[in-house]
Amino acid sequence: MMIGPMLSEARQAMGANRLRTFLTMLGTMIGVGAVIVMLAVGQGAQDLVDRAIASMGRNLLVVLAGSPTANGVRLGTGNVPTLTVADAQALEELSTVGAAAPILPGAAQIVYGAKNWGTSVLGTTPRFLDVRSWPLSAGSPFDDSDVRGATRVALLGQTVVKKLFGDEDPVGKTVRIGRSPYVVRGVLSVKGQTVDGREQDDAVLIPVTTAQRKLFGGQFEGSVRFLVARAASAEAMPAAERDMTRLLRQRHRLAEGVDNDFTIRNLTTLVNTAAETTRTMSLMLGAIASISLLVGGIGIMNIMLVSVSERTREIGIRCAVGARAGDIRLQFLLEALALSLVGCLLGVFLGAGGALLVSTVVRTAVVVTLGSILMAFLVAAGVGIFFGFYPANKAALLKPMDALRYQ
């Protein structure tokens, strides 16, 4: 049994009629291409979700102020000052909530030396870092005494550091935010973008009380725009949402039948829903891929049957010089396998190109993994062997005499 000469014979046979060989491979090619795109899109969506959830902080619940009903007019969220720092502290008492922090966002110009940069400033408490799973890369966080004293201290996001300090170490330096000087306590680690593409590193954290009293002033003393809370676990998310609603209704003294004056959003669910759409798309591609691979396999079988009958005389010659049935079977099986594997190789390129196209047109992340390529090759090899076996066996079972006399 000599694989070497058989492989070169397979190459010759495939090269003898290139158009036919190409058309035969087309089915496998498209099937594998679709498999690659499908897995790339699916993997891209999964990565996006994982990254988004990781950057948001796991099990995150956001409480937005507002959605009250005033004389039947529903105002939407964020317009009415109903949430307070005390609400955040109260939420932390719940067993289903791991941590909670208030957020009062705003925008301000921040200045260091000759450089300045406009950024978003979040007034919050030290618990924020815990809720968002956002460690510092340098320095130390401000603490509860800073919040009580409304001191002028700040934690800078990576983008802000880059814009103002370059390579200089900002910890301990003094920057100006608005009109007042703030001491830089620490630097936040890199966080990346949110799902909707917002740059999270372009931010400055200051104590919520400082933001309320000294930076943004405030038409509503003591109120914040929203709260963020981390549920104790993924399983506790629904319970946490229920507990938080009950607690906040109680604290806001809302009577039975009155609408909530706040809205709780479960961001993980939102992200997962977005990913679900992508997964549906990739499943559809998967269906196309399976059908195409099936049709491609039948195409290979068909062409191999034609090839066997065209080359009956050649089979006879090989038998006459001493080829065993197994040699003939292996030779045709190798040819079918070569057809499907070369088709697969072209399909991988097609799929990678397709995935690139999808990522630029639809603007979703796609990830072509080595695993998906290996899987495609395994499937293609399976298709080649499965659909090549019948023709190869037919060739092997030809009677030498009949094959040799065949015209």
Added chain:
Amino acid sequence: MPAAPIIHLAHLGKRYETRAGAVPVLKDVNLEIGPAEFVAIMGPSGSGKSTLMSILGCLDAPSDGTYVLEGHDVGVLSRDQLADLRNRVIGFVFQGFNLLARANLLDNVALPLVYAGVATSERRLRARHMLERVGLGRYRASLPDQISGGQQQRVAIARALVNHPRLILADEPTGNLDTRTSQEIMGLFRQLNADEGITVVLVTHDGDVAAHAKRLVHLVDGRVAHDGPLLRRVAGGRPS
């Protein structure tokens, strides 16, 4: 005749089953061919000489009787054992040359060695040597359709010889060749037979070709009608 024959046929019969019933092609053929013999089988069309050749070459199985090739009873051998026998013991030369059109001459000659499991470098060496022996060494990279019919038949002979068979079976080897080329090819067979003691069995309907042999077997209607030495060449023109 030497004690151990290469070919021993006893009461050999062959029938083809058709819709109209069994058609006998060979009837009670008894034949013994020893080492280094040069036998020409002649006979009119339909006399069964090609069928006999197929059976001798283990490409077809007899319906009755026994065929012993080099001491092996062919009737009890498996398909693969027959393939090995064709590979090691027999070299075929056909009327239509039967070269692989897509393979170059060297690969064509080397084909039996592929199935004999000979390593690539040795395969090349032996095939090249054999091509040089039939005078076509410099064409080894050519394809069969780039050379003449006579040259193709020489390539086929090189292929038949490459695995050192003891028996060459030639079925109308000169049928597609002109007279001069035929004489060259027959000269090659005679040389192989005389110099190396290879047994040559030849089917032909051409008396001039048969005249190169040492022994003549005449088949008529599936039976051996005549079997005897051919002492002098050009003995009587066309026996058929």
